[in-house]
Amino acid sequence: MSARRLSKRTAPVSVRAHWFILLAVLLALGVALVVQGYMHHLAGIADDSVPAGGSAISVPDAVSHGGPVVDARGGTVRTVAPPDHTLALTFDDGPDPVWTPRILDVLRKHHVHATFFVVGSAAIDNPDLVRRILADGNEIGVHTLTHADLGSAPPWRQQLEVQGDQQVIAGITGHAATLLRPPYSSENDAVRDGTWTAIRAAADRGYLTVLTTQDSEDWQRPGVAAIEQNLAPSGPKGQVLLMHDGGGDRDQTVAALDSVLTKFADQGFRVTTAGDAVGIASMGDASVGEQVSGNALVWGIRLSDFFIAAISWALVAAGVVTVVRAVLVVVCAARHRRAARRSLATARSRRRVDVPVRPEVTEPVSVIVPAYNEAAGIEAAVRSIVASSHPVEIIVVDDGSTDDTADIVEGLGLPGVTLIRKENGGKPSALNAGLAAASHDLVVMVDGDTVFEPETVHALIQPFADPRVGAISGNTKVANRGGILGAWQHIEYVVGFNLDRRLFDVAECMPTVPGAIGAFRRDALFRVGGVSDDTLAEDTDLTMSLCRDGWRVVYQDDARAWTEAPASLGALWKQRYRWCYGTLQAMWKHRGAVVQGGQAGKLGRRGLGYLLVLQVLLPLFAPIVDVFAIYGLVFLDPVRIGALWLVFLLVQFLMAAYAFRLDNESLRPLWTLPLQQFVYRQLMYLVVIQSVVTALAGVHLRWHRMERYGSLRVPPASQGQA
Incomplete structure (x- = not known):
């Protein structure tokens, strides 16, 4: 069963049903916590030494x-x-x-x-x-x-x-x-x-x-x-x-x-x-009524006790998973960094002693830019790629835009830029059209809301010197990081996405080469049938297909691309909803990798397992964690609960500081990290809940196009290195 068929297997149901499900779950949890708190924490069996205070005026x-x-x-x-x-x-x-x-x-x-x-x-x-x-x-x-x-x-x-x-x-x-x-x-x-x-x-x-x-x-x-x-x-x-x-x-x-x-x-x-x-x-x-109500009360309290006990154990498991994940990504990131430094040092040493080294990849590259209503940023995107230090041909595929996207590209008159106009068919069809027109064996795909630095393309394709590598993920940076929402997304890109990509690279199970910056071997793309439109996350679907075909997918952290992030909560919700829903589709489509061997098995057992636990199950459980924390502040020891939260925040800060150091970023945005835990984190968890419920309900989700703001500028090289 394909992922697309999975999303259409039942009659359309209102997506808003997920709010009722979430509300019902949280309400049931709230009732259980109130019952548990009342039964076990507001009172308790103690000795009878407490004297009855007050007067006895009314006592006969x-x-x-x-x-x-x-x-x-x-x-x-x-x-x-x-x-x-x-x-x-x-x-x-x-x-x-x-x-x-x-x-x-x-x-x-x-x-x-x-x-x-x-x-x-x-x-x-x-x-x-x-x-x-x-x-x-x-x-x-x-x-x-x-x-x-x-x-x-x-x-x-x-x-x-x-x-x-x-x-x-x-x-x-x-x-x-x-x-x-x-x-x-x-x-x-x-x-x-x-x-x-x-x-x-x-x-x-x-x-x-x-x-x-x-x-x-x-x-x-x-x-x-x-x-x-x-x-x-x-x-x-x-x-x-x-x-x-x-x-x-x-x-x-x-x-x-x-x-x-x-x-x-x-x-x-x-x-x-x-x-x-x-x-x-x-x-x-x-009476019968007394027995029925009594049994209901007894079993209700027992169920509440069981529910809270199960949540308590699940909280322990979630805490262990969170700590293990933090240790794992930091260790893998450090290993990834050491490997990169060791490779660079070896290359320099061999050059000094005139020893043959793996050749530098210098062959020209075809850069495909799918564009639909990208008038706000397409000029900056195309000009940044034209300014690349590496030889490129640029293919802009206008996918039936209703604005001036195609006219802007055509009016630039830049050398090496080809414009393809086609009827609207979706991003996968635009990428496939560009792929068919590409002249070179190495292909870079970049979104129309993204700009490159001059050295980006050259840095990105260097891992292709290894013939086992079929695709390469670059380092996506948030361009419009001003304001607290921009700072939160900047932190997420650096700490979440990029740390995870280093881990996936070391574990050889990269699940996603982002649409903002990715390089591919053209023959590898043809072997998997090009870019599929089975899911709303075509980049994840494509990457998983390449892994299952036996190709290695790696991460090149010095190949930077600057992209526009959503500037409002509504726009952010739509973008992440599509991403998450599409990732779920891709995970379902490629679930067979779990029982395969080689690169496919690494993707299935490592990559899909990581995504399932860390990006699906843990976020689904997260609102319960937050409600339980409030319960702890009210009924348990608020000092101990507060201390645990501070320890959790400290771990998050240390991990974030390390990730920022790896990306040569300033630590200044990390002052927003505590606020991120209260607002942004909950928003992302709700996105996952909505996506899972939508998928289980069989609702077909439409493509959500992000609003463009025209804020893209090619940043000075020092901005990504300071």
Whole structure:
């Protein structure tokens, strides 16, 4: 299946569908992050040492001096305590995968039941333990969703915490609980106005609040003997005992529990659940609606946890890939530079001792300039090529321009310039027309918005001294680099494109000879059928075809061409959209190279693999990285997140500085690099997302011609060398 057929395989769909897909993905990610942040970072299971602050003006005396079980339903406040010789045994902050099973084993050993006030987030992590608690005959109560302090929480959060925990219990067990214990609560006289407000609000939804009369203080880990002493009743009066099965190391709790249960039995105390102690049935069957909503909440939180865990691992992988890429391109660039210097030094040495060296390529070159509505810059482009120090013939192919492009070229009357007029057929047809008219075996292709330096053509073709080389990429420079958008593109050309080309050269897997400056053997072009119009990235398609035909494609960094870059975000978007979409088409068209050998296999396994990971998958994942970074600033440690970002920026700066040094460029534009990470990088990522969605949707993308500005001038040679 050809790349063009791939792009037309389904009925046209609005390209704008990609925005809805992206929005849906980011919305789902945002919801998952909010859920994850709320469940695990806004609160958390801690000890019960936090005192309830504030006044107790609104707390009724019946609560402050009453029994530990508070019933405020119906507006009337009633309290009750267990009868004499009855101990209500309660556990908070579980279930815990280590300590809850051990506590349940101790209770079963003594044939005792207790009330477990479970935290919703812990229950979701340990659903089998929650079910075991009930299966063993114990009782379950609500201890909020995330162990939040209800006394200081706003009303909306109070309701979310209580009802959320209730839904978790219903979703896991199919039962509904009526007992509530607010986190950080203790005895009746410790209830403050904030906590009382939360108790009344919960009572309106049918909950009884269970406080405590004797706190084991096991959360302080005072020792087994101290815990036993704290639980020892001072008389026959009934008590509500507080212990913990979660929130920390509960080894002392388990040991003390085993001991005190034996002592309570010897002293004639009955140990039971809170509900049984005061004579109420505290749990019933949840309604179908409660079970459905509870299951939805449980699975939604689990899915969120899984999603965030997967993203976390993917972030680690992305970070590793980014670092590996930075190291790889720098190492390969250094090797490429050493090889060039070594080759130059060898040539000079051999000349001094009169040793034969690889001959200098001096044969004339045919330069093909495809032009469609290039009136703004065609004169500068043609004059710069005419001024070449190397013998050239120039073939300008006017591809049905509707402006004065052809008339301008004809009016120049420059020697060695041939003008071909043809009906509009697209850039590949214009290049093929020029190729058919070329007189020489070496061909240079250059866009109509590009100018050469006098030595560009001669420097560009020198690798053709190696008969294995079929194509050569030059060094494309941004001419209109003024302004912040121009500076960003200048950085991208130097750091992104040119560093990558050095890597591709060393790895022998060059995927693209850019349309702005590329040299080819004419017979190599004829062998692959000329320039194909199967994709919107004809330069990438052609380069991959040459690699698959066994030719080496190299990069010549001292062959500079100056091109106009888009001067607006809209123009930049259109250009990069076409580039990216066309590259995807070319990758699909040449996917068979992955299983081939020789130069084709190097392209397939190295070049296409690099493009897939670094230029497709990583950008697709990048918006998630950015959203996750915002999540980290809000819910995690902002200092650590900020430090990581600064380290990432430092790596980017060092790599950019090295690339600028290789290209003999001034470092001044690098001051815009931090801003590039916030604006330009996101724009490029969205371009990739749009291109991928467009390709998957089967939409045929039209050619997007870039606006020309007429800013091209042949720069002084020193500008590219300072």
